[in-house]
Amino acid sequence: xxxxxxxxxxxxxxxxxxxxxxxxxxxxxxxxxxxxxxxxxxxxxxxxxxxxxxxxxxxxxxxxxxxxxxxxxxxxxxxxxxxxxxxxxxxxxxxxxxxxxxxxxxxxxxxxxxxxxxxxxxxxxxxxxxxxxxxxxxxxxxxxxxxxxxxxxxxxxxxxxxxxxxxxxxxxxxxxxxxxxxxxxxxxxxxxxxxxxxxxxxxxxxxxxxxxxxxxxxxxxxxxxxxxxxxxxxxxxxxxxxxxxxxx
Amino acid sequence: xxxxxxxxxxxxxxxxxxxxxxxxxxxxxxxxxxxxxxxxxxxxxxxxxxxxxxxxxxxxxxxxxxxxxxxxxxxxxxxxxxxxxxxxxxxxxxxxxxxxxxxxxxxxxxxxxxxxxxxxxxxxxxxxxxxxxxxxxxxxxxxxxxxxxxxxxxxxxxxxxxxxxxxxxxxxxxxxxxxxxxxxxxxxxxxxxxxxxxxxxxxxxxxxxxxxxxxxxxxxxxxxxxxxxxxxxxxxxxxxxxxxxxxxxxxxxxxxxxxxxxxxxxxxxxxxxxxxxxxxxxxxxxxxxxxxxxxxxxxxxxxxxxxxxxxxxxxxxxxxxxxxxxxxxxxxxxxxxxxxxxxxxxxxxxxxxxxxxxxxxxxxxxxxxxxxxxxxxxxxxxxxxxxx
Numbered sequence: 001x002x003x004x005x006x007x008x009x010x011x012x013x014x015x016x017x018x019x020x021x022x023x024x025x026x027x028x029x030x031x032x033x034x035x036x037x038x039x040x041x042x043x044x045x046x047x048x049x050x051x052x053x054x055x056x057x058x059x060x061x062x063x064x065x066x067x068x069x070x071x072x073x074x075x076x077x078x079x080x081x082x083x084x085x086x087x088x089x090x091x092x093x094x095x096x097x098x099x100x101x102x103x104x105x106x107x108x109x110x111x112x113x114x115x116x117x118x119x120x121x122x123x124x125x126x127x128x129x130x131x132x133x134x135x136x137x138x139x140x141x142x143x144x145x146x147x148x149x150x151x152x153x154x155x156x157x158x159x160x161x162x163x164x165x166x167x168x169x170x171x172x173x174x175x176x177x178x179x180x181x182x183x184x185x186x187x188x189x190x191x192x193x194x195x196x197x198x199x200x201x202x203x204x205x206x207x208x209x210x211x212x213x214x215x216x217x218x219x220x221x222x223x224x225x226x227x228x229x230x231x232x233x234x235x236x237x238x239x240x241x242x243x244x245x246x247x248x
Numbered sequence: 249x250x251x252x253x254x255x256x257x258x259x260x261x262x263x264x265x266x267x268x269x270x271x272x273x274x275x276x277x278x279x280x281x282x283x284x285x286x287x288x289x290x291x292x293x294x295x296x297x298x299x300x301x302x303x304x305x306x307x308x309x310x311x312x313x314x315x316x317x318x319x320x321x322x323x324x325x326x327x328x329x330x331x332x333x334x335x336x337x338x339x340x341x342x343x344x345x346x347x348x349x350x351x352x353x354x355x356x357x358x359x360x361x362x363x364x365x366x367x368x369x370x371x372x373x374x375x376x377x378x379x380x381x382x383x384x385x386x387x388x389x390x391x392x393x394x395x396x397x398x399x400x401x402x403x404x405x406x407x408x409x410x411x412x413x414x415x416x417x418x419x420x421x422x423x424x425x426x427x428x429x430x431x432x433x434x435x436x437x438x439x440x441x442x443x444x445x446x447x448x449x450x451x452x453x454x455x456x457x458x459x460x461x462x463x464x465x466x467x468x469x470x471x472x473x474x475x476x477x478x479x480x481x482x483x484x485x486x487x488x489x490x491x492x493x494x495x496x497x498x499x500x501x502x503x504x505x506x507x508x509x510x511x512x513x514x515x516x517x518x519x520x521x522x523x524x525x526x527x528x529x530x531x532x533x534x535x536x537x538x539x540x541x542x543x544x545x546x547x548x549x550x551x552x553x554x555x556x557x558x559x560x561x562x563x564x565x566x567x568x569x570x571x572x573x574x575x576x577x578x579x580x581x582x583x584x585x586x587x588x589x590x591x592x593x594x595x596x597x598x599x600x601x602x603x604x605x606x607x608x609x610x611x612x613x614x615x616x617x618x619x620x621x622x623x624x625x626x627x628x629x630x631x632x633x634x635x636x
Binding site for chain 1 (some may be wrong): 378395453456457460463464466467468470471472473474475
């Protein structure tokens with residue numbers, strides 16, 4: 001049986017800078033995978049390679065048995081791998097509803113009956129209905145983040161890649177986002193891979209965590225294993241985090 | 249019926265009631281019908297001829313609207329696509345004597361094909377590079393028109409003889425010598441169809457896709473939209489518009505050559521961009537208003553200042569007025585009018601709520617409608633003007 005998504009020895013070099021160095025990664029269907037690491041460790045580059053926005057220098061990305069390494073972003077999205085962006089995540093001069101509609105119609109129904117029946121379902125799921133008539137440029141940042149998520153959901157992915165979905169959110173919003181991601185995985189049955197710096201969030205939602213540093217995978221495992229991994233503490237989490245976690 | 253009315257009401261910005269919808273849509277429809285009266289209202293055939301030109305410009309500008317305003321691509325090849333339509337029609341006419349009913353789709357498709365051929369390399373780039381590539385492509389086509397003498401008759405161009413060329417569509421004659429009004433109605437019909445066409449595109453999922461690409465290409469791509477294909481499609485659609493306008497232009501001018509003043513000159517593309525900017529990028533009717541202003545504006549200036557200014561100076565006055573209008577109304581005439589009207593309604597309503605009488609309220613509203621920003625300072629928020 002082919003695996004869901006597997007990354008095989010993926011490398012990306014930018015004239016001398018080795019953004020990714022032979023990454024191996026498996027994403028299991030139905031799980032939430034956390035992807036963490038210091039700035040510049042190659043997390044977003046990995047996402048770009050998975051979704052076709054960056055062409056890998058070497059290695060392969062295999063999605064449900066198909067090699068998608070060199071497909072265009074829109075082809076990959078139509079196959080069911082959809083990502084969000086850290087910035088510029090919405091269509092600013094369109095209303096929230098129009099945003100979701102654009103995303104919805106971009107991918108034609110593939111016959112499988114999806115649990116989200118339409119744009120209204122997407123907006124209700126995310127609590128965007130109250131602002132559906134507002135221009136996306138005018139809604140508060142927290143809503144814009146959710147709308148970015150909504151666009152990706154409206155494209156009805158099987159694998160959802162979230163690039164720092166909590167960046168810029170306050171505590172309450174982050175907590176809400178955490179439960180949303182849980183529901184996306186649980187209720188909608190999507191597989192989720194999250195890049196995030198908020199360790200509490202990532203520890204609470206992920207079933208497995210992969211740590212990158214300088215373009216290499218330095219650790220992989222359950223959240224608890226990662227939190228106690230001395231190597232990860234040294235390069236990313238820091239002693240403070242480890243002590244605080246031990247105290248809890 | 250009631251649900252239809254309710255839906256109609258919802259189609260308008262939420263803050264207005266039914267009466268306002270009629271108050272807005274009805275005058276617009278009446279204004280749109282006004283050009284039908286042009287042949288009876290205009291005293292000279294020269295003015296009718298200008299009205300023909302304006303209708304042709306409306307078609308080209310509407311086509312450019314799809315590429316420039318909806319899809320966000322700055323094309324400088326548009327006049328050349330227009331010329332391509334005219335040339336293909338001219339050659340088909342000279343060599344095969346085809347009736348206009350066949351010329352129009354043929355020229356439209358030729359120009360659409362030309363647009364695709366230009367677009368295939370040009371859409372590898374974006375932004376200003378795209379503009380330059382389209383400009384270069386337009387120049388290449390102009391050079392072909394000039395130098396490939398065996399195909400295009402070279403610098404002499406193509407002259408059609410309307411006395412022998414087929415100029416009737418069924419029983420209706422529309423040669424521009426004896427039946428100029430008929431010809432005007434023909435071009436006007438195409439202008440109306442072109443307006444309906446871009447309105448339909450704007451309100452379809454296709455139009456939304458075009459706009460999505462303009463607003464955020466990367467995001468559109470990440471959602472599964474084939475950006476390259478849709479850009480080509482928008483360009484082909486607008487090429488078709490230009491091609492159709494080319495046939496009408498050819499019939500109107502009876503002659504086409506690759507020279508400075510012909511539509512085959514890439515620099516002329518600027519004037520269609522100007523029409524869109526003056527009329528309003530954000531409105532369906534923007535290019536229409538812009539085309540009318542560009543064609544009839546000089547006439548108006550001449551009739552006012554004709555006695556005191558030389559034609560050249562009148563041109564300067566007209567040009568300065570255009571520059572001023574772009575500065576003061578960045579959303580174009582259409583956008584400014586809409587803002588003004590919304591402000592008028594909102595201010596009048598607020599004033600009524602505060603107990604002033606109708607005439608006074610409307611007077612205040614009218615005053616603010618010329619300066620929506622001042623009303624915003626008083627907390628009156630009209631729906632912000634936006635890109636289409």
